[in-house]
Amino acid sequence: MTGSEFQGPGPDAVFAAGLQAGEFRIQRCGNCGAYIHYPRALCPKCGSSDLEAVPASGRGTVYATSVVRVRPGHGEDYNIALVDLAEGPRMMTRVVDTDPQGVRIGDPVTAFVGEIEGSRVVLFRPAAAASGGDGG
Numbered sequence: 001m002t003g004s005e006f007q008g009p010g011p012d013a014v015f016a017a018g019l020q021a022g023e024f025r026i027q028r029c030g031n032c033g034a035y036i037h038y039p040r041a042l043c044p045k046c047g048s049s050d051l052e053a054v055p056a057s058g059r060g061t062v063y064a065t066s067v068v069r070v071r072p073g074h075g076e077d078y079n080i081a082l083v084d085l086a087e088g089p090r091m092m093t094r095v096v097d098t099d100p101q102g103v104r105i106g107d108p109v110t111a112f113v114g115e116i117e118g119s120r121v122v123l124f125r126p127a128a129a130a131s132g133g134d135g136g
C-alpha cells in the first residue's frame with residue numbers, strides 16, 4: 001500500500017498477460033494521445049511514461065505482404081505481413097485463414113489472438129471473410 005505508480009509489471013508483461021486472457025491491447029500515451037505498439041516504457045513521440053494499455057479495435061489494413069516458403073516436409077508456406085492498425089501503429093504479423101499468396105496490400109484485416117509454436121501472438125484474418133459478401 002505504498003501508492004507508488006512505478007511499481008508493477010512492465011509493459012511487456014502487461015501485453016503478455018493480455019494475450020493470455022485473449023485480449024489484444026496496445027498502449028495509448030496519456031500526454032500526447034499517440035497509440036503505441038509494440039509496448040514500451042516511454043512514448044516514442046513525446047517521451048512521456050504516462051502510458052496506458054487499452055483494448056485495440058482489432059481493425060487493420062495490410063501495408064506489405066510476402067509469403068515465406070517452407071521446405072517440403074517442414075510445414076506449409078505462410079504469410080508474413082505488415083499491418084497498419086486503425087489506431088496508427090504498424091506491426092509485423094501473419095495473415096492466416098486464407099491463401100498466403102492471396103493477401104493483397106490494402107486488404108482490410110481483423111486481429112485475433114492465436115498461437116504459434118506454443119506462444120500466444122496477435123494474428124490477423126481477412127475482414128471481408130466475416131461480411132458474408134458473395135461477390136466474386
Ligand SMILES: [Zn+2]
Nearest residue numbers: 029032043046
Ligand atoms: Zn506521447
